[in-house]
Amino acid sequence: MINLETTFAGIKLKNPLIAGSSGLTNSIQKIKELEEAGVGAIVLKSLFEEQIENHSDKLSQLSDYPEAADYINTYIKMNHVEKYLDLIRAAKEACTVPIVASINCYKSARWVDFAKTIQDAGADALELNLFTVNAGEYSDTYLEETYVNVVRELKKVVHIPLVIKMAKNISNLPGLVGKLKALGANGVVLFNRFYQLDIDIKTMEITSGPVFSTPSDFSDTLRWTAIVSGKVPDFDIACSYGVHSWEDVIKGILAGAGGIQLCSILYEQGPDVVGDILTLVEEWMLQNNYDHIDAFKGKLNYANIESPSLYERVQFMKYFSNYK
Ligand SMILES: Cc1cc2nc3c(=O)[nH]c(=O)nc-3n(C[C@H](O)[C@H](O)[C@H](O)COP(=O)(O)O)c2cc1C
Helix, strand or coil: CCECCEEECCEEECCCEEECCCHHHCCHHHHHHHHHHCCCEEECCCEEHHHHHHHHHHHHHCCCCHHHHHHHHHHHHHHHHHHHHHHHHHHHHHCCCCEEEEEEECCHHHHHHHHHHHHHCCCCEEEEEECCCCCCCCCCCHHHHHHHHHHHHHHHHCCCCEEEEECCCCCCHHHHHHHHHHCCCCEEEECCCCCCEEEECCCCEEEECCCCCCHHHHHHHHHHHHHHHHHCCCCEEEECCCCCCHHHHHHHHHHCCCEEEECHHHHHHCCCHHHHHHHHHHHHHHHCCCCEHHHCCCCCCCCCCCCHHHHHCCCCCCCCCCCC
């Protein structure tokens, strides 16, 4: 009998597949559909700091009275937050799988109160989606310090598991993840995929790039999952970014992930793909004599293979020398 149970951020999941935060997790109807399709957990669409700030700034510019501007700011924020809290409460009532709330923040202090309210609304965990582009205005260590400060502040008020969805461009990822673990974070997601831009050479405008990831994006996710899993033991990791097949799910677990987040594949193939993936993962486990996930989780991570430097190889030098 194959057992697909796993844990992520200290939470027991019936299987490793997690619906990642996106437009597919912003309404009860869609969330219910994903649960019925068989996912082990659901991360709600993020509540965005930027969205709330922009909206309230625009409205408060219309007012000549500072008190009115303050009132508008507070009203808008609370209105967005209230709607989000309603979604959490409704999701908790409608589903049995763990519901993870998600906030997108870039200034630490702002979000501490919201995080507490999210916890009180009944979310099983909180995922932080945190990133700022440093176009030269911040110090070299600004991003890393922001991660550390936000986690430090949130751990003072949040008692549900705290998960950090990491950006790819961190100079010492295992070092930072180790610090976040020491501060009490309960898990990381590797990685977030941000809005991609492009340039239209006809109109000479900056445009939107591809919305979805592709299978080739998964290699980087695998590399860093294996390295972080080997270097920061006993810490929960979920793979995200580039999971496009059942084989990717197995690879992510072999590299050390306990949870596998799906997003683009759910958009492209619909929720039914979840059942197909679970069936094929079970078949692979049966054929390879693994009856539970922990039996092969991390088997090929940085700490468990003979030549961990394989995960550090980045130059094509030898392997692609056949390509003239
Ligand atoms: C349309 C769309 C909306 C998204 N919205 C969010 C969001 O609100 N919060 C968040 O943390 N990630 C968001 N993401 C990122 C996904 O959760 C995921 O991390 C990313 O797409 C990489 O996974 P994938 O390769 O499976 O698509 C969004 C992705 C897409 C495609």
